[in-house]
Amino acid sequence: MSDHDRNGDVRQHKPLRADAQRNEDRLLRAAAAAFAREGAGASVKDIAREAGVGVGTLYRRFPSKELLIEATYRHEVQHLCEAAHELAASLPPADALRTWMERFIDFMAAKHGMADTLRVVLSDDGERLETRANLAAAVDHLLAAGTNQGAARPHVEAHDVLMTLGGISFMADTEQQPDLAAKLINLLLHGILTN
Secondary structure (H helix, E strand, O other), rough: OOOOOOOOOOOOOOOOOHHHHHHHHHHHHHHHHHHHHHHHHOOHHHHHHHHHOOOOOOOOOOOHHHHHHHHHHHHHHHHHHHHHHHHHHOHHHHHHHHHHHHHHHHHHHHHHHHHHHHHEEEEEEEHHHHHHHHHHHHHHHHHHHHHHHHOOOOOOOHHHHHHHHHHHHHHHHOOOOOOOOHHHHHEEEEEEOOO
């Protein structure tokens, strides 16, 4: 991940106080939901209100909407990667996979809403490849947990699962059918799970 903002200045990544970290987490969750619903044109004031903070708090942390979009994207990727380990440890393999896939579809909806801005702020191909590799590692962890417990077929490739989920996300968005993604996830799981 780049430590540079759009002007080439290195941004400082100082640890935040606990209350400031909670505010940032709420802002990024609210931003992801807003960008998924409304795209990059989502109101910064509405995001701040949904997060329960003042707009000044948002602007102190993210001086531009582009920086907010970039941080939201990175936060969502990190959250997805961490969720794979948490879900594998706390749920049966089929439930862990389904829950992670549903979260991935939500992530793709938010990413779609931020797409134009992300093309500008994430111009580094290396970062995109690293993100894809991290997401594949998360899927691989879930698949391995399923295989180890006899619940998932061996030799299912994480990259194939991600590509299929990307297609599911695209179809659900194109067809504008809220329940389509869940139906297609069920079909995908049918191909992965042993029972």
